[in-house]
Amino acid sequence: METAVKKKKSIINLTITAVTLVFITGTLYYLSKYFFKQSQSEETNDAQVEAYVNPVSARVGGYIAKIRFEENAIVNRGDTLIVLDDREYRIRVAEAEAALEDSRAQLVVLHASIRASRTATTVNEDQILSAKARLWQQEQDMKRFRNLLQEEAVTGQEFEQVKARYDVASNDYNASQHTLTTSFSRIKELEAREALLLADIKRKTAQLDFARVNLSYTVVTAPFTGRLGRRTIHEGLQIQPGQPLVSIINEGNKWVTANYKETQVAGMQPGQAVSIALDALPGKTYHGVIESISGATGSKFTLLPPDNSTGNFVKITQRVPVKIILTDQDLNAVKVGMNATVSIAKAPQP
Numbered sequence: 001m002e003t004a005v006k007k008k009k010s011i012i013n014l015t016i017t018a019v020t021l022v023f024i025t026g027t028l029y030y031l032s033k034y035f036f037k038q039s040q041s042e043e044t045n046d047a048q049v050e051a052y053v054n055p056v057s058a059r060v061g062g063y064i065a066k067i068r069f070e071e072n073a074i075v076n077r078g079d080t081l082i083v084l085d086d087r088e089y090r091i092r093v094a095e096a097e098a099a100l101e102d103s104r105a106q107l108v109v110l111h112a113s114i115r116a117s118r119t120a121t122t123v124n125e126d127q128i129l130s131a132k133a134r135l136w137q138q139e140q141d142m143k144r145f146r147n148l149l150q151e152e153a154v155t156g157q158e159f160e161q162v163k164a165r166y167d168v169a170s171n172d173y174n175a176s177q178h179t180l181t182t183s184f185s186r187i188k189e190l191e192a193r194e195a196l197l198l199a200d201i202k203r204k205t206a207q208l209d210f211a212r213v214n215l216s217y218t219v220v221t222a223p224f225t226g227r228l229g230r231r232t233i234h235e236g237l238q239i240q241p242g243q244p245l246v247s248i249i250n251e252g253n254k255w256v257t258a259n260y261k262e263t264q265v266a267g268m269q270p271g272q273a274v275s276i277a278l279d280a281l282p283g284k285t286y287h288g289v290i291e292s293i294s295g296a297t298g299s300k301f302t303l304l305p306p307d308n309s310t311g312n313f314v315k316i317t318q319r320v321p322v323k324i325i326l327t328d329q330d331l332n333a334v335k336v337g338m339n340a341t342v343s344i345a346k347a348p349q350p
Contacts, residue, residue: 055244059217
């Protein structure tokens with residue numbers, strides 16, 4: 001009986017000893033593996049997945065007529081997301097088109113007036129020639145009758161009649177010249193008005209283009225391919241220009257920002273290989289490369305950066321943001337904002 005008890009105690013002691021040895025061995029293994037890893041790489045768990053998250057904003061105001069997206073949906077660039085009530089904007093386009101057509105019609109009328117004025121100048125030139133010929137004839141008559149009057153071959157009344165006809169011909173000739181000058185001035189005036197009308201047509205063309213652009217803004221489309229965020233709007237809601245409507249995540253451009261301690265970044269450089277483990281996806285390792293290392297610590301980009309000259313100085317190890325581009329092809333499971341553990345192999349010492 002006593003021998004059985006001793007045997008049992010011996011088995012228990014051996015079991016305890018074996019378990020203790022296994023525990024110690026395992027602890028030593030993992031500790032050695034941890035310290036070996038620490039000696040070969042720089043690691044931090046202060047890292048997150050990031051991407052461009054852009055708000056899709058309204059360019060014009062109005063009432064929402066249709067919503068053509070669902071929360072968290074994948075959309076392609078140019079897909080229609082929201083349609084606004086565009087009746088008001090169509091009316092503005094019609095008004096701009098009518099104003100432009102009116103100016104173009106005025107230009108057509110003006111061109112016709114210029115052509116008519118130029119034709120009138122040709123008529124005036126012919127009238128001047130006719131008046132000049134009549135004036136020459138009356139001058140000759142004046143000379144003859146003056147000589148005849150001196151010889152008393154004609155009466156003074158007859159001479160006065162000839163002189164009156166001469167004065168009328170002279171005035172007609174001067175009037176014809178003045179009419180021609182007026183016609184040329186009229187043409188210059190019309191040509192100056194043509195420049196004003198052409199400028200007005202450009203202005204109204206720009207107004208029409210602006211009205212059409214605003215009309216196109218009543219259809220809100222996706223700026224790039226990505227995944228949409230939460231839907232917080234509904235049909236019939238009135239929106240204002242610049243109001244954010246929905247956020248879109250650029251699924252084609254994801255990266256990890258790892259905030260390393262300032263004592264860890266000495267040997268890092270762009271192009272260095274990186275291993276990434278996500279808390280949400282245990283057992284899965286992603287790969288990447290360092291794209292850039294920030295030129296300042298993260299605290300310097302805050303709204304109120306610390307000022308150590310105030311006298312209340314407490315030395316704190318700063319962190320430097322390191323941007324890491326993911327090189328894996330399949331990143332559908334990687335979500336923006338996920339926590340990550342990043343490991344970068346140390347550069348060999350020279």
